[in-house]
Amino acid sequence: MQPVFALVDCNNFYASCEKLFRPDLNDLPVIVLSNNDGCVVARSKEAKALDIKMGVPVHQIQDKIHHQQIVVFSSNYALYADISHRVMTTLASLTPEVEVYSIDEAFCEVGTLRLLQSFTELGLNIRATVQQHIGMTVCVGIAPTKTLAKLANHGAKKYPATQGVVDLTDPARQQRLMAMVPVEDVWGVGRKISKRLNAQGITTALQLAQADPKTIRQQFSVVLERTVRELNGQPCFTMETQPTAKQQIVVSRSFGQRMVNMDLMREAISDFIATGCYKLRKERRKAKTMSFYFTTSYFAKGPRHSGYQVIHLAQASDDPRVFSSRMSQELPTLWRDGFPYAKAGVMFADFERPDVTQLSLFDQPSDGKSERLLATIDQIHAQGLGRLYFASQGNHQPHWQTKQLHRSPSYTTKWAELARVR
DNA sequence: TCTGGGGTCCTAGGACCC
DNA sequence: TCTGGGGTCCTAGGACCC
Numbered sequence: 001m002q003p004v005f006a007l008v009d010c011n012n013f014y015a016s017c018e019k020l021f022r023p024d025l026n027d028l029p030v031i032v033l034s035n036n037d038g039c040v041v042a043r044s045k046e047a048k049a050l051d052i053k054m055g056v057p058v059h060q061i062q063d064k065i066h067h068q069q070i071v072v073f074s075s076n077y078a079l080y081a082d083i084s085h086r087v088m089t090t091l092a093s094l095t096p097e098v099e100v101y102s103i104d105e106a107f108c109e110v111g112t113l114r115l116l117q118s119f120t121e122l123g124l125n126i127r128a129t130v131q132q133h134i135g136m137t138v139c140v141g142i143a144p145t146k147t148l149a150k151l152a153n154h155g156a157k158k159y160p161a162t163q164g165v166v167d168l169t170d171p172a173r174q175q176r177l178m179a180m181v182p183v184e185d186v187w188g189v190g191r192k193i194s195k196r197l198n199a200q201g202i203t204t205a206l207q208l209a210q211a212d213p214k215t216i217r218q219q220f221s222v223v224l225e226r227t228v229r230e231l232n233g234q235p236c237f238t239m240e241t242q243p244t245a246k247q248q249i250v251v252s253r254s255f256g257q258r259m260v261n262m263d264l265m266r267e268a269i270s271d272f273i274a275t276g277c278y279k280l281r282k283e284r285r286k287a288k289t290m291s292f293y294f295t296t297s298y299f300a301k302g303p304r305h306s307g308y309q310v311i312h313l314a315q316a317s318d319d320p321r322v323f324s325s326r327m328s329q330e331l332p333t334l335w336r337d338g339f340p341y342a343k344a345g346v347m348f349a350d351f352e353r354p355d356v357t358q359l360s361l362f363d364q365p366s367d368g369k370s371e372r373l374l375a376t377i378d379q380i381h382a383q384g385l386g387r388l389y390f391a392s393q394g395n396h397q398p399h400w401q402t403k404q405l406h407r408s409p410s411y412t413t414k415w416a417e418l419a420r421v422r
Numbered sequence: 423t424c425t426g427g428g429g430t431c432c433t434a435g436g437a438c439c440c
Numbered sequence: 441t442c443t444g445g446g447g448t449c450c451t452a453g454g455a456c457c458c
Contacts, residue, residue, distance in 0.1 A: 034426035041426070041458095059424040075426085102458045190456050221432065223456080250428055299425055345427090402426090430457075439447080 003235060004111040004119070004142060004169060007149040008091055008126060010084075011137045011157070013104035014042035017083045018073050020135050021411045021419050029070045033058055036254040036402040037074055074404040080104075082412045083134065090133050094126055099239050107146060109239050123156075123165030143168040146237045147230035150187040151177060151205065171233065178206035178231065188227040193220060205231060245351070246283055251276045252345025255400040258297075259341040265294055266331055267394030272346045273327065274320040274393055280348060281378060286316035287348035290323050294334075294344035305341075307334030316352040319370050324392045 010016060014032040019025050029047035031040050039057045050068050052061060058072075065072060084103045092098045095108035113122055123140035130138050141152025142165075152168035155177050168174050184194035186205050202208050209231035217225040226236040251272040259265050269292055280287055290313075295306030309330045313322065323346075354371075377388050389395070409417035 036424095036426065038425050055425085057425040062424090104458080188456065192455065221455085223432065246429085248429075252427065254426065297425080343426095403424095428458090430455100432455080433453090435451090437448100437450085439449105440445100 005149040006108040006110045007141045007153045008138050009105040015044040017080050032073045072406045074407040076408050078410050078413045086134050119167040139164040144233050145230040145235045147187050181205040183208050249279045249348040254343045256403045262335045268400045270324045270392035273323045277318050277320040280318040285351040286318045288316040288350035292346045294341050297342035305339045
């Protein structure tokens with residue numbers, strides 16, 4: 001049996017999460033900012049109506065925020081992750097297979113459900129149930145391929161007459177919608193590629209669907225060829241319900257203030273390393289390679305500089321002390337005094353599973369001390385008994401911490417910040 | 423003054439081997 | 441004078457996604 005994909009996508013997800021706990025904001029324009037309160041990453045429909053663009057730096061719209069009384073939030077990922085989990089759990093109760101595709105959307109395989117109801121009825125039911133259980137509004141696009149399901153969802157969002165559900169299983173309907181959708185709105189077609197396609201006279205999804213897949217592969221890549229085939233109803237992407245093991249782990253931040261002191265930089269990077277190692281342990285992996293970098297602002301007019309260094313370990317590790325001491329050795333050789341560094345980060349790669357760690361000839365097998373120490377620290381954190389830091393992380397966080405001037409309470413993940421009902 | 427963070431996949435090109 | 445071809449592995453960079 002041919003698969004049928006339903007793409008369920010939350011509307012204005014971050015902004016909607018904030019509104020869930022603030023009914024007083026119901027009809028007000030709300031925006032959510034990226035880390036460091038840098039740019040706009042989510043807008044409520046009222047904010048969209050005020051023509052606030054996605055990704056715009058917040059300092060460029062300060063006046064508008066003030067005059068239109070736009071409500072501003074810093075990102076609160078703990079809250080969004082928790083709401084996301086609730087949405088996904090509800091979807092899992094309604095459909096046989098769920099692939100969590102991102103924090104605010106999921107593909108559901110619904111081919112077998114056609115015997116019970118029409119796809120439109122199914123979509124409306126999903127929408128009503130998520131609304132009732134969580135208070136989150138979703139749109140549903142249903143089609144024989146993931147790319148067409150994305151397109152259907154796009155239509156459901158754009159045209160209110162659809163009531164948020166588009167069944168795109170009918171080829172004639174596919175053609176009609178594709179003719180209306182600009183090619184840059186197709187899943188997998190970004191800025192660069194749409195520009196090149198436009199230059200060739202391909203401006204709509206339908207024109208891309210009608211292009212010759214072999215030619216597209218030659219001129220672009222196998223990736224875009226798959227997109228063309230998917231637009232024609234030929235599935236190239238399947239459901240991926242098992243979370244795949246990560247290939248790399250990245251921790252990077254922009255600083256709240258420019259960093260001009262090497263010792264503070266060392267502390268900041270050590271802190272990122274500690275976070276990364278925690279993520280490694282959560283994934284049950286050890287890394288053989290870590291790289292770190294620090295850089296001046298990409299946008300700054302003044303002099304620029306960045307340092308970058310890859311560190312290879314003989315033996316994979318998830319212990320921050322191992323990575324931090326190597327980073328500490330290398331940092332002075334990369335550092336330049338006088339540059340206002342704006343951002344830094346660490347990347348872990350070359351993962352091994354802890355239970356199959358390969359020792360080299362001269363390595364001592366671990367005595368388990370480090371593992372027990374780290375496990376104890378993780379446990380203390382998990383139980384909320386306080387926070388432990390390695391000395392290399394320092395105690396100067398306020399000097400470089402990201403800005404978060406508008407963060408909402410952790411309504412669902414911290415006892416002290418639970419929502420109150422009066 | 424003020425511009426996010428975390429991922430994946432693919433490709434081209436170089437090093438190296440036989 | 442004449443200077444191969446095919447394979448693998450690795451890395452960097454580019455494109456995309458949310």
